[in-house]
Amino acid sequence: MPHGPLDHRYRGEHPVRTLLYLYREDRFRLALGAAAFFVKHSPTWLTPVVTAHVVDVVVEHRPVAGIWVGSGLLLLVLALNYPFAILYTRWWYGSARRLGMRMRYALSRRMQQLSIGFHARVSAGVLQTKVIRDVEGIETSTQQVGDQGLAALATLGGALAVISFGAPAFLPVFLLVVPAASVLVMWLRGRLRAYNESFRQEVERLSSRVGEMTTLIPITRAHGLERTALTRMDGTLRQVFHAGMRLDGLNVRFGALAWILLNALGVGCLAGAALAAYRGWLAVTPGDVVMLSAYFASLTGAVTTLMSLTPLISRGLESVRSLGEVLEAPDVEHNEGKARVDAVRGHxxxxxxxxxxxxxxxxxxxxxxxxxxxxxxxxxxxxxxxxxxxxxxxxxxxxxxxxxxxxxxxxxxxxxxxxxxxxxxxxxxxxxxxxxxxxxxxxxxxxxxxxxxxxxxxxxxxxxxxxxxxxxxxxxxxxxxxxxxxxxxxxxxxxxxxxxxxxxxxxxxxxxxxxxxxxxxxxxxxxxxxxxxxxxxxxxxxxxxxxxxxxxxxxxxxxxxxxxxxxxxxxxxxxxxxxxxxxx
Incomplete structure (x- = not known):
């Protein structure tokens, strides 16, 4: 097969390191995909600059040609979105799909190597969940980190670059957002890992119970035990429900707190920029006020997006840990390097x-x-x-x-x-x-x-x-x-x-x-x-x-x-x- 066996053996190291290893074959494609995304996403951070320029043209009665130049520039970068979106999908999404294919092949290969004792201990439903749901979780995390994370980074990088040149006095205010967000992320990460692990284990138990229930349906129906079977299933479903609600509750509390904090900083930035322009404390034009307001809204939105990716990334990393339970399982039949049997007499x-x-x-x-x-x-x-x-x-x-x-x-x-x-x-x-x-x-x-x-x-x-x-x-x-x-x-x-x-x-x-x-x-x-x-x-x-x-x-x-x-x-x-x- 073109996707050969995965030679890496998960050894319980940090799952980020494992993911970097797994993506090593596609690192060039991922780099190209990120570059294509930055080009296709450029209207997001260019629009405030052009808007500020147009506002100043109107307020200061500059030559009207400035409006057409700005509009033409925006139309050009908007037209670039289509071809670069296709390239981004081919390179970034393709890498995620290839990883999923390699991981599923590696898991299938490992399951063929694991002993019968391992398969007697671990139900087929649990293994099926790992091969399908957990690998899909890694694929989805990679794709959404690309869609949302790269968008946030493009906005963040573009905004900070423009502010550094156009209104450097306000740069320290913008940079306050990053450490504030980092503190929130560090607080959340440890708790999310425990909650994600608990939820994942409950889903695996549910998968095992569903497999058991379907296997027992002839016996259940023959003995009129439908209510008993449903009672057993109901208990498992409730455990999955409660584990999911605990995880969702933590995500919601974290998102609300981050949103309030970052938007409060945005209000402060808007008021400060407007006051500086009004009082004449700094060389700030009305267009600069509009640009700073738009950039701070974009900046806080980008940081909020990056923080909202924390639960998604945590789920993806938990999927890596889940796959590691199979990839690092020691109960393997070792045949490499041993003598081949070319004929058997039967003694x-x-x-x-x-x-x-x-x-x-x-x-x-x-x-x-x-x-x-x-x-x-x-x-x-x-x-x-x-x-x-x-x-x-x-x-x-x-x-x-x-x-x-x-x-x-x-x-x-x-x-x-x-x-x-x-x-x-x-x-x-x-x-x-x-x-x-x-x-x-x-x-x-x-x-x-x-x-x-x-x-x-x-x-x-x-x-x-x-x-x-x-x-x-x-x-x-x-x-x-x-x-x-x-x-x-x-x-x-x-x-x-x-x-x-x-x-x-x-x-x-x-x-x-x-x-x-x-x-x-x-x-x-x-x-x-x-x-x-x-x-x-x-x-x-x-x-x-x-x-x-x-x-x-x-x-x-x-x-x-x-x-x-x-x-x-x-x-x-x-x-x-x-x-x-x-x-x-």
Whole structure:
């Protein structure tokens, strides 16, 4: 992609520094955009000068040509507004949009690198809010700072420059406005940060709650729990409301105080300039009084605008901090610099493997030792919480052992680039994960140049071709969000086809038939029988029909291996497996 990965890693430094880093690629465009804005905005600070000149022409009866010269100058700078407005938008707004694109790509890339544990802790709704709302907040802040901030700076700079030459005696009065405004901004900034952070966290909780509510709608409606769901949502909405009102209240108090102070200074300047002209204390013409009055109004307006940007900038910086929670998250799978896997035989050996989840008082898997030969099918069984899923996640590399090691064809998984290893691995989960797209897109996801014959062969081996060919669009039928237009058995057979078309050497089956009816299970079991041939397979299942033909069955209890053997061997031994088989 033209916008490559963001190599910067947010480390908790001040977000202004991070923003400057992020905009480094566009600094030249931003400079051009600022210059274009100053040209397009020049009528704002030139108008008082021309007005003062026209007033003096009228009052002092100077040659009337002065009126035409002033009017012509204003018309010229007004005409320049159009082309320079286009240039400003292209350079300044374009930079903001490019930053948004790079940030969203960087966040997406980081989320692909973060561990499954991170995604288990942080809801999808919160991450979606960061990628959409927070990046949009940074874009909006940049654009509005350009529109309002550059306008204020252009007015401020132009006014001070003209007053320095035209009425220098009044310059100290104008310069009083800046320190007065700075004191107000410093007072506000600390409080705004805390209020913005609180509001942002409440919005993230709301996003998470909305995602939860929409997921639970079938259960909610089936059990008549609509009122309960709305009560939970109402509490979250009220928290967002109160946090927003606290933030709005602070912004309003600050804006009113700044407006009163600055306009009071403007009244004082007008009275002082008029009195100086009236008494003849200074060489001030009636036109100068009009100019000074207009400039002070413009100046106070510019400073008020700059101060009103403080809440907007604070929200933008809070968005940077919010994105930093993802960009600086330490729970990352590190693959750079590790050995690539170019071929896999499928020999997996566990040597004293243990794994403990953070904060857990005991290990989920303890002293797990097992040698799985290439092409062997191993089933993991046991009660809920016995450690089966943890063992599968260790095989996939989603989790790293906290004790012992796992060898793949003799090489420690810790030393391998897991991304290259997973090209030889496929997973068929309990619930098939499909996205909004066609059957072709879902089955060949991530693969290029899959021939029509290979695709149809995979679907046929997965017992899916018969229903695919009956669909109106065939392979190009859109399956709907999460495969909503397909049955559970159909989705699962597509998941098997997705695994088959990859021709994996290591296969993980996680309760692949547990949610199916008998007919669908029979079709899926038949497809699985084709899928496992010649591959190293790890199976987790509760149904005996799924595991009885495994080469070895590993019975787990409290994270440990309790017994190992074939189906017949374990039944003869009369242990845990035999007890489970009798109760099934």
């Amino acid at each position: 997996v050996r566990f040597e004293g493997v243990g794994y403990s989840y953070p904060g857990s008082p005991r290990g989920s898997v303890t002293d797990f030792t097992l040698d799985v030969r290439p092409g062997e099918t191993v089933a993991l069984v046991g009660a809920s919480g016995a450690g089966k899923s943890t063992a599968l996640n260790l095989v996939i590399g989603f989790l790293r052992p906290t004790e012992g090691r796992i060898l793949l064809d003799g090489a420690d998984l810790e030393d391998l680039d897991l991304r290259s290893y997973r090209r030889f691995l496929s997973v068929v989960p309990q619930e098939s994960v499909l996205f909004e797209g066609t059957i072709r897109d879902n089955v060949t996801y991530g693969l290029e140049d899959v021939s029509e014959d290979a695709l149809r062969r995979a679907l046929a081996d997965a017992n899916a071709l018969e229903f695919v060919d009956r669909l109106p669009g065939g392979l190009d039928t859109v399956v709907g969000d999460r495969g909503a237009r397909l049955s559970g058995g159909q989705k699962q057979r597509l998941a098997i086809a997705r695994a088959l078309v990859r021709d994996p050497r290591v296969l993980v089956l996680d309760e692949a038939t547990s949610a199916l009816d008998n007919r669908s299970e029979a079709l899926v079991q038949e497809a699985l029988a084709r899928l496992v041939r010649g591959r190293t397979v790890f199976v987790v299942a509760h149904r005996l029909s799924t595991i009885r033909n495994a080469d070895r069955i590993v019975v787990m209890e409290d994270g440990r291996i309790a017994e190992v053997g074939s189906h017949d061997e374990l039944l003869r031994s009369g242990g845990l497996y035999a007890a489970q088989a009798r109760s099934a």
